[in-house]
Amino acid sequence: MKDRYEIAVVHGDGIGPEICRPALGLVDAALRQDGLMHWSEYPAGAEHFQATGDGFPEATRKACAAADAILHGAAGIPGVVHPDGTEVGLDFTLVNRFTLDLYANIRPIRLYEGVACPLAGVKAGEIDYIVVRENSEGLYAARGAGSLLRGEMAVDPLVQTRKGIERIVRKAFELAQQSKGAPSDGVRRVTCCDKANVLRSYAFFRQVFDEVALDYPDIETEYAIIDAMTMHLVLRPSHYNVIVTENMFGDIISDLAAATIGGLGLAPSAEVGVSNGLFQPSHGSAPDIAGKGVANPYGMVLSAAEMLDWLGHGNGDDRLLAAAGRIRTAAAEGLAEGHMTPDLKGKLSTGEVMDILVGKVAGMA
Amino acid sequence: MKDRYEIAVVHGDGIGPEICRPALGLVDAALRQDGLMHWSEYPAGAEHFQATGDGFPEATRKACAAADAILHGAAGIPGVVHPDGTEVGLDFTLVNRFTLDLYANIRPIRLYEGVACPLAGVKAGEIDYIVVRENSEGLYAARGAGSLLRGEMAVDPLVQTRKGIERIVRKAFELAQQSKGAPSDGVRRVTCCDKANVLRSYAFFRQVFDEVALDYPDIETEYAIIDAMTMHLVLRPSHYNVIVTENMFGDIISDLAAATIGGLGLAPSAEVGVSNGLFQPSHGSAPDIAGKGVANPYGMVLSAAEMLDWLGHGNGDDRLLAAAGRIRTAAAEGLAEGHMTPDLKGKLSTGEVMDILVGKVAGMA
Numbered sequence: 083m084k085d086r087y088e089i090a091v092v093h094g095d096g097i098g099p100e101i102c103r104p105a106l107g108l109v110d111a112a113l114r115q116d117g118l119m120h121w122s123e124y125p126a127g128a129e130h131f132q133a134t135g136d137g138f139p140e141a142t143r144k145a146c147a148a149a150d151a152i153l154h155g156a157a158g159i160p161g162v163v164h165p166d167g168t169e170v171g172l173d174f175t176l177v178n179r180f181t182l183d184l185y186a187n188i189r190p191i192r193l194y195e196g197v198a199c200p201l202a203g204v205k206a207g208e209i210d211y212i213v214v215r216e217n218s219e220g221l222y223a224a225r226g227a228g229s230l231l232r233g234e235m236a237v238d239p240l241v242q243t244r245k246g247i248e249r250i251v252r253k254a255f256e257l258a259q260q261s262k263g264a265p266s267d268g269v270r271r272v273t274c275c276d277k278a279n280v281l282r283s284y285a286f287f288r289q290v291f292d293e294v295a296l297d298y299p300d301i302e303t304e305y306a307i308i309d310a311m312t313m314h315l316v317l318r319p320s321h322y323n324v325i326v327t328e329n330m331f332g333d334i335i336s337d338l339a340a341a342t343i344g345g346l347g348l349a350p351s352a353e354v355g356v357s358n359g360l361f362q363p364s365h366g367s368a369p370d371i372a373g374k375g376v377a378n379p380y381g382m383v384l385s386a387a388e389m390l391d392w393l394g395h396g397n398g399d400d401r402l403l404a405a406a407g408r409i410r411t412a413a414a415e416g417l418a419e420g421h422m423t424p425d426l427k428g429k430l431s432t433g434e435v436m437d438i439l440v441g442k443v444a445g446m447a
Numbered sequence: 448m449k450d451r452y453e454i455a456v457v458h459g460d461g462i463g464p465e466i467c468r469p470a471l472g473l474v475d476a477a478l479r480q481d482g483l484m485h486w487s488e489y490p491a492g493a494e495h496f497q498a499t500g501d502g503f504p505e506a507t508r509k510a511c512a513a514a515d516a517i518l519h520g521a522a523g524i525p526g527v528v529h530p531d532g533t534e535v536g537l538d539f540t541l542v543n544r545f546t547l548d549l550y551a552n553i554r555p556i557r558l559y560e561g562v563a564c565p566l567a568g569v570k571a572g573e574i575d576y577i578v579v580r581e582n583s584e585g586l587y588a589a590r591g592a593g594s595l596l597r598g599e600m601a602v603d604p605l606v607q608t609r610k611g612i613e614r615i616v617r618k619a620f621e622l623a624q625q626s627k628g629a630p631s632d633g634v635r636r637v638t639c640c641d642k643a644n645v646l647r648s649y650a651f652f653r654q655v656f657d658e659v660a661l662d663y664p665d666i667e668t669e670y671a672i673i674d675a676m677t678m679h680l681v682l683r684p685s686h687y688n689v690i691v692t693e694n695m696f697g698d699i700i701s702d703l704a705a706a707t708i709g710g711l712g713l714a715p716s717a718e719v720g721v722s723n724g725l726f727q728p729s730h731g732s733a734p735d736i737a738g739k740g741v742a743n744p745y746g747m748v749l750s751a752a753e754m755l756d757w758l759g760h761g762n763g764d765d766r767l768l769a770a771a772g773r774i775r776t777a778a779a780e781g782l783a784e785g786h787m788t789p790d791l792k793g794k795l796s797t798g799e800v801m802d803i804l805v806g807k808v809a810g811m812a
């Protein structure tokens with residue numbers, strides 16, 4: 083428990099500031115205490131790159147490394163790219179992941195009451211699982227390391243290590259132990275998603291998964307090949323409890339999963355290591371709607387709740403856990419009551435939704 | 448136009464023989480001519496490996512290379528693996544892909560009348576696009592080449608070449624030119640699906656895509672990052688016409704796409720090179736239902752139609768094109784009339800469905 087938590091806040095590009103700024107007020111309201119979170123804002127992103135030539139300033143890096151947690155809005159402007167064609171706006175997230183060793187990307191997928199499910203006949207409560215994405219290696223480790231030969235061929239290495247697999251699989255089993263199990267049958271289950279039938283490194287992932295699983299005999303285990311996994315998430319999402327997978331596969335299935343619960347606008351994300359954590363919604367900077375005040379704030383708000391949970395557990399601070407609970411309850415109520423932005427077929431602005439949520443957390447026990 | 452076409456037939460494992468054998472009779476009936484297709488059966492697969500220690504005999508390889516086309520049922524038994532953990536049953540498909548340079552994997556995705564769509568509110572005709580999967584390189588090129596170091600790390604190289612990208616992108620544009628366009632707006636459109644924002648080799652894929660696109664000014668182009676692509680296929684499938692992508696990504700999104708049209712049981716696949724073609728349904732060997740006579744034959748039947756089309760176009764043989772048309776019409780009618788196996792909530796056996804389809808093609812003009 084600390085007297086105050088240092089939070090590095092980076093609003094980022096596009097709709098980033100529109101959703102991130104009001105989230106700070108919501109957290110303060112949920113904590114019933116200004117100053118317990120000490121918010122310090124730092125610049126990063128594609129817009130900052132355009133203005134200054136630097137997309138991720140040294141001062142921001144240092145602040146992120148030193149903070150108790152990092153809260154981020156969204157980043158990226160299409161077309162603002164490095165010479166190798168990759169995006170400048172993503173540096174903030176990707177560099178933090180690797181330099182701070184944020185090895186676990188935890189993406190809760192939950193269909194809320196009030197949200198239209200794009201899957202026929204699926205009801206609120208029937209989708210409730212967690213995608214645990216390895217966040218420190220896999221295909222993403224190739225970023226910046228890929229090579230192009232004579233303009234004739236390009237190579238990116240896909241690297242998976244025993245250490246990397248072991249710790250992410252362990253995290254997945256721990257989350258399953260803390261969970262209520264899959265919606266369909268209440269069974270606590272970890273699904274290993276890979277491509278072990280074709281590729282060496284994914285077969286290795288599965289092998290290490292099997293070894294780690296021996297330490298968790300109370301949890302059911304199963305495998306799913308990545309291609310079949312995408313089908314299952316559409317055809318029987320209620321079967322899943324915790325899914326663990328390599329970095330790139332996690333990137334892919336967490337977006338697909340978000341689509342099944344109403345879109346990325348509702349999907350939070352927690353990226354944590356041993357002593358650092360980065361919290362940001364799963365969506366991007368949506369430049370097409372930036373500045374219009376219609377950005378969906380729920381993914382951001384739920385990411386802030388993830389931050390409070392992680393800090394609360396890590397520091398044994400019940401005040402933070404209580405605040406996280408208030409924010410989640412407010413979000414669930416807000417959605418159930420139809421307080422939504424246009425992307426969810428609602429009529430409210432970002433600010434109107436946020437005012438309602440602040441009112442709710444303030445009025446709670 | 449030939450007097451006779453040599454077809455190498457490999458039934459494979461599990462449900463393979465149950466769907467592949469009757470497909471031959473359907474093709475003969477659709478052609479109104481026995482012997483125009485000269486069917487020669489060869490063994491391969493995990494069961495053959497279990498019996499003989501050889502999953503893909505030399506004689507079968509040679510026959511595949513020499514044939515006008517290869518027709519395959521399905522292969523694989525879980526757990527029958529090579530020392531590196533990859534599956535024996537997949538050798539047939541994977542080795543053929545690489546040795547015969549079957550660089551284009553063409554997967555038509557179409558929602559048929561009569562089939563329940565798992566996506567809310569989506570109707571027959573609203574999903575009709577083609578996934579064009581690069582089939583000769585990308586992450587799959589690593590198969591058998593991945594390495595494991597001291598049991599501590601595993602590496603698979605992801606390789607993409609200008610030649611490989613160029614020819615698959617060209618194939619995608621040609622298919623778009625021959626198409627009716629996307630269901631939503633009739634626009635002929637090729638979507639380049641990649642991860643250019645993060646990885647060098649995918650940025651290279653996009654760069655070559657842009658170069659090739661200049662030769663097809665009549666076709667609209669767009670990009671989709673793989674993670675967003677999976678969302679789009681769930682949230683706005685009718686937008687798509689032709690999607691072109693790297694090998695692994697194509698594997699993933701073609702399965703997801705199949706889920707949106709009623710499952711892999713309905714999804715055909717054509718894998719073609721310059722002078723060889725392999726035709727097989729997208730699904731696996733489904734060992735759990737093998738021998739029960741309930742395997743869904745539509746994916747196999749539609750794959751046989753793909754074979755006739757490809758041979759017909761390649762050899763200027765209208766008889767084959769007509770037969771392909773008859774089979775597709777019969778399949779569409781069969782589904783619309785509810786002649787289905789249990790996986791599609793029907794009550795018929797594989798044999799009963801096939802008898803109906805044979806009756807239909809025999810009765811057609």
Ligand SMILES: CC(C)[C@H](C(=O)O)[C@@H](O)C(=O)O
Nearest residue numbers: 172175176333336364645674
């Ligand atoms: C922003 C981008 C680098 C990122 C990724 O590809 O990992 C995003 O898609 C995500 O899922 O977090």
Ligand SMILES: CC(C)[C@H](C(=O)O)[C@@H](O)C(=O)O
Nearest residue numbers: 280309537540541698701729
């Ligand atoms: C059978 C297997 C090798 C194959 C693949 O992974 O390519 C299958 O999933 C497919 O999509 O054709």
